[in-house]
Each structure stands twice: as structure tokens, then as C-alpha cells.
Amino acid sequence: MVQKKIQDIYPLSPMQQGMLFHSLLEPNSGAYINQTVYELHGKVDLAAFGKSWQQLVDRHSILRTAFVWDNLAEPLQVVGTAAKISLIEHNWQEIPLLEQQEKLTVFLQELRTTGFNLNKAPLTRLDLIKMRSQVYQFIWTYHHLLLDGWSVPLLIRELLGYYQSFTQD
Numbered sequence: 001m002v003q004k005k006i007q008d009i010y011p012l013s014p015m016q017q018g019m020l021f022h023s024l025l026e027p028n029s030g031a032y033i034n035q036t037v038y039e040l041h042g043k044v045d046l047a048a049f050g051k052s053w054q055q056l057v058d059r060h061s062i063l064r065t066a067f068v069w070d071n072l073a074e075p076l077q078v079v080g081t082a083a084k085i086s087l088i089e090h091n092w093q094e095i096p097l098l099e100q101q102e103k104l105t106v107f108l109q110e111l112r113t114t115g116f117n118l119n120k121a122p123l124t125r126l127d128l129i130k131m132r133s134q135v136y137q138f139i140w141t142y143h144h145l146l147l148d149g150w151s152v153p154l155l156i157r158e159l160l161g162y163y164q165s166f167t168q169d
Contacts, residue, residue: 008079030112032144040136045167050087052162057085062146066121083121090129111141
């Protein structure tokens with residue numbers, strides 16, 4: 001049996017068409033790369049946190065969406081049946097506090113200007129930086145083609161529900 005890798009294909013909204021056009025015109029501008037940064041205090045269960053994000057990706061098709069345009073009359077968004085999310089862990093505990101803040105500023109800018117390969121889902125990146133014992137900076141970087149400002153708090157609320165569920169069995 002052949003496994004289906006594409007769940008659906010949609011046209012882009014006019015807003016998405018504009019964002020895609022400008023993203024392709026200036027790929028390193030970071031203009032449509034969004035970031036949310038959270039400072040987390042306490043013990044973080046990394047396995048449960050990663051599993052919670054994967055649950056979000058599995059549940060919400062937009063987080064499994066990529067964009068194609070080569071040799072097409074109109075660009076399309078292609079929803080995959082699956083996408084693997086990665087939680088990238090960093091340990092900056094040995095770096096002095098002031099240098100951590102400077103490094104964080106540079107790191108955030110690098111993530112924005114690096115951007116994403118729009119042809120490959122997921123168009124999101126998760127970084128968890130351990131600043132000191134039980135203090136983390138969590139960075140969620142994603143392309144604005146996927147989400148608007150209204151969607152992000154809803155996804156975070158759902159994520160926290162999953163995390164609570166996974167950490168409390």
C-alpha cells in the first residue's frame with residue numbers, strides 16, 4: 001500500500017500571495033518571520049514539551065503546510081499528512097548574564113534573516129535556551145504565511161493543555 005503524503009492542496013489567499021511574493025523578492029529580510037519569546041521558570045520536561053508541540057502539528061494542518069509556485073500558474077499551499085517538529089536545545093548557563101542578553105539579541109536576528117525553505121513544512125522553529133538553572137528562553141519562530149496574531153494565543157493555550165496532560169499523565 002502506498003502511503004499518502006499530501007492531505008490537501010489549497011490556493012493562497014490574496015494576503016498570502018502578497019507575503020509569498022515579498023518573501024521571495026527579499027528572502028533574507030525577515031519581514032514575514034515572526035517570533036514569540038517566552039521566559040520560562042521552573043523545571044521543564046523537555047520530552048513532554050516536544051511531544052506537546054508535535055501534538056499541535058499533528059492536529060493543525062496549517063502547521064504541516066508548505067508553499068509551491070515553480071511551474072504553476074498560481075502558487076499553492078500543500079498540506080502534508082505529517083510533519084516532524086524539532087525542539088532545538090541550547091545551554092548558555094556558562095555564559096555571563098550580560099553576554100547572554102547580547103547573544104540572544106543576535107540569535108533572534110539570525111533566526112529572522114535565515115528564514116525558512118517555504119517548500120518544506122514545518123515552517124516553524126522551536127528553540128529552548130537554558131540560561132541558568134530552571135530559567136529558559138523559549139523562542140518560537142514561524143513564517144507569517146501560516147498564522148496571524150489571533151491564532152498564536154489559541155495555539156499556546158492548547159499547547160499548555162497538552163503539556164499539562166503529558167506531565168501529569
